[in-house]
Amino acid sequence: MRTTSHRRALGLLLVAGLGLTAASCGSGDDEPAAQGTGGADQKVTITVGCQPPKSNPKERAGWDEDVAEFQKAHPNITIQSKDAFPCINPDTFQAKLAGGTQEDVFYVYYTDVQKIIKAKQAADISEYVGSVKALNDVRADVKGVFNDGDKTYGVPRNNYNMGLVYNRKLFTQAGLNPDAPPKTWAEVQEAAKKIAGLGAGYTGFGEYSAGNTGGWHFAASLYARGGSMVSEDGKSAAFNSAEGKAVLENLKQMRWNDNSMGSKQLLQWEDLMRMMGSGKLGMMIGAPDVVQSVNNDFQGKFEDYGVTAVPESEGKASLSGGDGYMFNPKASPEKIKAGLAWLEFHELTPGKGQFNYERAKAQGRPVGLPIPDLYGDTAPGKEITALRKQFATVPVDHFTPYVTAQASITNKLEPPKAQELYAVLDVAMSAVLTRKDADIDKLLSDAEGKANKILAKNT
Amino acid sequence: MATVTAKPLVRRSPNQGAARRAVGRNLTAYGFLCGALICFAFFSWYPMIREIVLSFQQTNFVDPPQWVGLENFRTVFADPAFRSAWLNTAAFSGLALVVGYVIPFVLAVVLNELRHAKAYLRFVVYLPVMLPPAVGVLLFKWFYDPGAGLFNQVLDVFHIPPLAWLDSTSTALISLVIVSTWMNLGTGTLIYLAALQSIPGDLYESAELDGAGLFRRVWHVTVPQTKLILLVMLLLQIVATMQVFIEPYLLTGGGPENATVTVAYLMYQYAFNFGDFGGGGALGLMLMVVLLVFSAFYLRVSRDNEGGR
Numbered sequence: 001m002r003t004t005s006h007r008r009a010l011g012l013l014l015v016a017g018l019g020l021t022a023a024s025c026g027s028g029d030d031e032p033a034a035q036g037t038g039g040a041d042q043k044v045t046i047t048v049g050c051q052p053p054k055s056n057p058k059e060r061a062g063w064d065e066d067v068a069e070f071q072k073a074h075p076n077i078t079i080q081s082k083d084a085f086p087c088i089n090p091d092t093f094q095a096k097l098a099g100g101t102q103e104d105v106f107y108v109y110y111t112d113v114q115k116i117i118k119a120k121q122a123a124d125i126s127e128y129v130g131s132v133k134a135l136n137d138v139r140a141d142v143k144g145v146f147n148d149g150d151k152t153y154g155v156p157r158n159n160y161n162m163g164l165v166y167n168r169k170l171f172t173q174a175g176l177n178p179d180a181p182p183k184t185w186a187e188v189q190e191a192a193k194k195i196a197g198l199g200a201g202y203t204g205f206g207e208y209s210a211g212n213t214g215g216w217h218f219a220a221s222l223y224a225r226g227g228s229m230v231s232e233d234g235k236s237a238a239f240n241s242a243e244g245k246a247v248l249e250n251l252k253q254m255r256w257n258d259n260s261m262g263s264k265q266l267l268q269w270e271d272l273m274r275m276m277g278s279g280k281l282g283m284m285i286g287a288p289d290v291v292q293s294v295n296n297d298f299q300g301k302f303e304d305y306g307v308t309a310v311p312e313s314e315g316k317a318s319l320s321g322g323d324g325y326m327f328n329p330k331a332s333p334e335k336i337k338a339g340l341a342w343l344e345f346h347e348l349t350p351g352k353g354q355f356n357y358e359r360a361k362a363q364g365r366p367v368g369l370p371i372p373d374l375y376g377d378t379a380p381g382k383e384i385t386a387l388r389k390q391f392a393t394v395p396v397d398h399f400t401p402y403v404t405a406q407a408s409i410t411n412k413l414e415p416p417k418a419q420e421l422y423a424v425l426d427v428a429m430s431a432v433l434t435r436k437d438a439d440i441d442k443l444l445s446d447a448e449g450k451a452n453k454i455l456a457k458n459t
Numbered sequence: 460m461a462t463v464t465a466k467p468l469v470r471r472s473p474n475q476g477a478a479r480r481a482v483g484r485n486l487t488a489y490g491f492l493c494g495a496l497i498c499f500a501f502f503s504w505y506p507m508i509r510e511i512v513l514s515f516q517q518t519n520f521v522d523p524p525q526w527v528g529l530e531n532f533r534t535v536f537a538d539p540a541f542r543s544a545w546l547n548t549a550a551f552s553g554l555a556l557v558v559g560y561v562i563p564f565v566l567a568v569v570l571n572e573l574r575h576a577k578a579y580l581r582f583v584v585y586l587p588v589m590l591p592p593a594v595g596v597l598l599f600k601w602f603y604d605p606g607a608g609l610f611n612q613v614l615d616v617f618h619i620p621p622l623a624w625l626d627s628t629s630t631a632l633i634s635l636v637i638v639s640t641w642m643n644l645g646t647g648t649l650i651y652l653a654a655l656q657s658i659p660g661d662l663y664e665s666a667e668l669d670g671a672g673l674f675r676r677v678w679h680v681t682v683p684q685t686k687l688i689l690l691v692m693l694l695l696q697i698v699a700t701m702q703v704f705i706e707p708y709l710l711t712g713g714g715p716e717n718a719t720v721t722v723a724y725l726m727y728q729y730a731f732n733f734g735d736f737g738g739g740g741a742l743g744l745m746l747m748v749v750l751l752v753f754s755a756f757y758l759r760v761s762r763d764n765e766g767g768r
Binding site: 090092093094097121200201210211212214263265266268329330419420423424431433434453457 | 519520521522534537539540604605606607623625626627628710711714715716717728730731732734736
């Protein structure tokens with residue numbers, strides 16, 4: 001009898017527990033997004049993304065220090081930091097938004113900015129952005145990433161354009177001069193052959209071809225040759241051109257004739273990072289942030305790598321990359337104002353936040369990479385460059401070829417419907433790298449047809 | 460004088476009392492049933508209904524969604540990857556039946572016949588199921604490496620030229636089938652083994668007395684006796700393999716040349732890469748309808764069996 005009543009109680013407890021669990025699961029969606037709406041003097045709490053993770057204690061300590069300093073100067077603002085590594089996974093963006101867990105001030109890559117604006121998934125901050133004086137000196141093209149017409153939707157944090165990342169150690173081993181990296185694709189081919197010739201497992205030049213990264217790097221190579229992904233009005237594809245063909249032919253030559261690209265293909269973002277970190281990859285298309293990632297997360301060493309401009313890109317263009325912050329579309333005006341104040345302090349002020357190179361050096365963190373390039377040649381830009389030089393901990397001359405070339409290279413933004421177009425071009429990239437008899441003309445023509453359909457839908 | 464008020468006498472009918480007792484006795488069972496129902500409602504039925512609704516909507520998860528009729532279906536129909544995705548999914552399911560359906564059964568027969576090391580071998584066969592799927596898949600990424608990968612090293616021992624495995628349109632899909640088979644064969648084998656062990660031993664003895672060899676014993680005793688479980692497993696495998704996602708997602712990214720793009724992978728791309736949940740929902744609904752047909756067969760087979768027919 002006692003057993004039966006115990007069982008009964010257990011059953012009821014179970015049902016009640018499940019009911020409560022289910023109820024608690026659904027409750028998050030209904031919480032009001034704003035906590036401190038009202039006058040400017042009211043207290044406001046904002047959630048901010050991209051706090052460095054616990055696995056990166058030095059950067060995290062720096063962030064927390066900055067939050068304390070900012071809150072001291074702005075007693076009405078409370079920052080609730082949200083950590084993540086990487087700062088954003090674009091694949092979970094929609095889910096966070098749908099689930100009501102998107103931060104008030106959320107981190108975003110350039111690639112996704114226009115898609116988010118078009119989908120109305122970020123707040124229009126035009127009305128408030130005037131208060132951020134530092135933005136007056138930010139490069140117009142960098143600010144433009146977050147604009148749609150005359151409206152502004154975000155603030156940049158990092159900016160760079162594509163270059164050629166190379167392993168200086170392997171250059172030396174292969175009898176190449178690491179201080180004179182390749183300037184033409186013919187030189188890249190020669191260098192790649194020599195590096196691949198170092199032995200089994202060495203890859204001269206690595207390239208992506210899966211998970212939309214192939215299309216992304218196709219665009220980078222295409223821009224550097226003077227080509228375009230889409231027509232000026234954005235209504236049709238423009239990559240089926242002499243430049244587009246040259247990109248694929250160059251890869252085909254290196255993959256099949258020179259055998260300098262390794263046998264393993266369908267590589268995605270992390271694969272090349274790992275190869276670069278292991279010291280077996282000679283060259284890849286990438287910005288200086290690649291060196292940072294390879295050093296921080298893939299066991300590479302700063303001193304082993306150098307960056308130069310994409311071959312033959314001088315006087316032409318380079319694909320822009322970077323990241324920044326946008327605002328939750330449900331954020332109140334007070335939250336937006338508070339968020340902008342934080343971003344100005346942490347992301348845009350020389351000597352503070354991300355530009356606190358003195359602290360970074362004291363913490364033993366790398367200083368000296370030529371990124372982010374937010375200000376160009378303006379006064380804050382010069383100040384940041386000087387600070388970077390003063391507190392440098394990495395060999396800055398390894399990036400000199402990249403920095404020098406920037407003067408003659410135009411930053412070019414990603415095309416509309418970038419991810420969809422990249423997915424289409426993955427097919428061409430993977431075909432060239434996995435099939436010796438790949439017909440480049442047909443691949444480009446097929447891709448053009450598919451891209452036109454995508455763009456027609458978009459426009 | 461005190462007034463005595465007589466309480467009305469309430470008489471319960473015997474049926475009512477029995478019903479209450481029955482409810483009381485089964486309260487625990489109802490509790491557990493409710494738990495299961497709540498779990499299914501939240502984690503299966505609600506997402507399913509939401510997905511159906513999404514396939515007819517356009518939403519940015521901020522503003523109220525807009526009803527767009529069949530527009531999402533038109534969009535995915537017009538996608539050049541749509542046809543490849545369905546063909547690849549069908550090919551994957553077909554190949555998975557050829558490779559992945561037969562091997563667990565054969566393994567179960569062999570394990571059933573063994574006299575020694577039974578427990579150890581069962582453990583070994585079941586081991587891959589215990590690995591998280593992502594770990595298993597990434598393990599094969601290394602095995603398939605065209606350079607130093609295990610498989611090409613083995614081929615080299617036998618003087619067979621290396622294969623491109625994942626990097627070739629002709630071998631990529633079958634490479635995914637091999638991974639999937641390896642990861643799932645443990646469960647299939649154990650289910651078959653349980654079915655085999657329920658076959659009365661005297662049937663085999665009679666067959667042996669009639670002079671039947673191993674193959675004839677399997678064909679004339681084992682297969683007819685496990686017919687139902689074979690059919691059920693066939694249907695379940697079709698339903699499972701048509702939803703293949705993790706293998707192309709982690710191993711090939713849908714490449715090379717869309718050779719491994721499956722319906723579930725394309726659905727993921729629409730929803731999470733392109734931010735088009737309507738398109739993803741439309742693809743999901745189409746896949747669900749196809750799978751419903753197989754599920755209906757499965758239910759029919761199960762019901763027939765329960766009815767003793």
